[in-house]
Amino acid sequence: MVKIRLTRGGAKKRPFYHIIVTDSRSARDGRNIERLGYYNPIAAGAEKSVELNTERLNYWVGQGAQMSDKVANLAKQAAKAAPAA
Helix, strand or coil: EEEEEEEEEECCCCEEEEEEEECCCCCCCCCCCCCEEEEECCCCCCCEEECCHHHHHHHHHHHHCECHHHHHHHHHHHHHHHHCC
């Protein structure tokens, strides 16, 4: 099954996540099919906390990909922020 989930990057105590499309059998930080955006939980000032390519996200969901709970919440957050920008 294809999943849309987070993969961790960043330094110790300073997490940074990429939103990726991957096979569900792959390791968390392993091989991915496509990178859709990022999530920065410690963004400060003018930095964006969520950047997401919603067009590609909708394509993958249409193909049957399953989003993790956190990615679904981030997609809602990105959709709400996009019209305001």
